Amino acid sequence: FFEDFSRNLVNDFKPNLIKTDIHETDNEYIVEAELPGIPKEDIQVNYENGVLTISGQRQIDAATEDKKGKLIRNERSLTSVRRQYLLENVKEDEIKASYSDGILKVTLPKDSNKEIKTSIPIE
Template identity: 90%
Template sequence: MLNKIQHRNLNTYSVTPFDFFEEFSRNLFNDFKPNFIKTDIHETDNEYLVEAELPGIPKENIQVTYENGVLTISGQQQIDAVNEDKKGKLIRSERSLTSVQRQYLLENVKEDEIKASYSDGVLKVTLPKDSNKEIKKSISIE
């Protein structure tokens, strides 16, 4: 009798053996998945070019700030997953919100001339160098 009830519930909710492993792996590995922005930083005599991968994050959910010599890139991605059976009855609805942030120390920059663009999941930030800023400061010893 118990097997018939379980079998009927499996058919009603369209549960497969793979659903168990999907749920198990999602719970196990989501906690260890790195929320890390992969970045390339190029330096020339005149500027820094930062290329940061933010795939799947909409442009409006990305923030770029520069303060006290630190460039900060952050973003959020929300994923909504909805599964319905053939009759349209909701049987599972899941949501996840992922936030990422990285900071980079890039000093001697012309703050008013920083430019950023976003295309195909890659954020490009150009930071022109300020040659007038003093790189080293001598401190006299008393």
């Protein structure tokens, strides 16, 4: 009994992570995030202080009625997901996002005018 209970408990509390691929080219970052089943209007994309934030939520209402129309079961669930990514030196006013077939694609053009330090002198 306890073995099955603990197995179910652990499986039910897996974190809701957004599976993401991040590609970097010479000119831009391309972020592809899986958000299956989440309507486009329930997805938020923000970029502030070098951090890209992707969040979304999906609400499910399921009701089952018997032949007489009495409610015999009603289930609701709300799933929220959120992830943040540090992507600095981006042209904030040129970021673009699209959503198709459960995949959110965010393109962040790099800002070549911003100085990138690769080494830090030691005093």
